[in-house]
Amino acid sequence: MLKKIVFFASIIFFSSNLIAQENDNSIKNQFNGVIEKSNSYQEFKVIEKTKINKLRKNVLDSIAFLEQKIIDANSTIKDQENTITSISNDLKTTQENLTVSKGKEDGMSVFGVTTKKATYNLVLCSIIGALMFFLILLFYRFKNSHSITKQTNLKLSEIEKEFDVHRKKTLEQQQQLSRKLQDEINKSKKS
Structure with missing residues (x-):
């Protein structure tokens, strides 16, 4: 205590x-x-x-x-x-x-050169536009050439047909002339 x-x-x-x-x-x-x-x-x-x-x-x-x-x-x-x-x-x-x-x-x-997107898009659109222009130009020229070729082929086939007809005629004429000549030769030998 x-x-x-x-x-x-x-x-x-x-x-x-x-x-x-x-x-x-x-x-x-x-x-x-x-x-x-x-x-x-x-x-x-x-x-x-x-x-x-x-x-x-x-x-x-x-x-x-x-x-x-x-x-x-x-x-x-x-x-x-x-x-x-x-x-x-x-x-x-x-x-x-x-x-x-x-x-x-x-x-x-692009090719190691950093360009702004706007510039890149402008260049890319220009290239695509130029390619589209050349594609349309080439298509137009091809179509023109194709139509000219088609017309030329048609004329050629017509000329070939005419030539065949002419050749056949000429061949027939030659054959006729040859027959006539042979006939004449034959006549001359008989006489």
């Missing part, structure tokens, strides 16, 4: 010290407390060495803490600057890649 009482008493004592420290924790409050608790001598204030040493130690601890906080903040700032630089470089690379991609999207590579 005595142990429990001592235990609870020590907890209450330490918690009251902690509460008191929480209230006096700021440097401003510590300076005010030292000045209020100091004695006055004529126009001077007399401060106990322990209080001033404690105040000095607390100020130095606060300064060290704040310096460490500044170092940590500077480190964080440097890390963030490095991150920003890295992100900026990534953004530049991404923008360059985007520009290249847009160029590739807007253009086409």
Whole structure:
């Protein structure tokens, strides 16, 4: 039981010290407390060495803490600057890649030369148009030539028929003449 009482008493004592420290924790409050608790001598204030040493130690601890906080903040700032630089470089690379991609999207590579799609389409349509023109021209000329050839073939067949008729006539005439000649020769031999 005595142990429990001592235990609870020590907890209450330490918690009251902690509460008191929480209230006096700021440097401003510590300076005010030292000045209020100091004695006055004529126009001077007399401060106990322990209080001033404690105040000095607390100020130095606060300064060290704040310096460490500044170092940590500077480190964080440097890390963030490095991150920003890295992100900026990534953004530049991404923008360059985007520009290249847009160029590739807007253009086409023909025989190793990159041209815009509009130019490519214009050239391709011009080539197709010229080929269609030549195809129509060739078709027209072929049709003309074909009709001329057809007419010539018709005339040729007519001439061949006439020639055959003429040849037959001539052959018949020659045969008749040959018969007549033979008849005459035969008559002449008989006579």
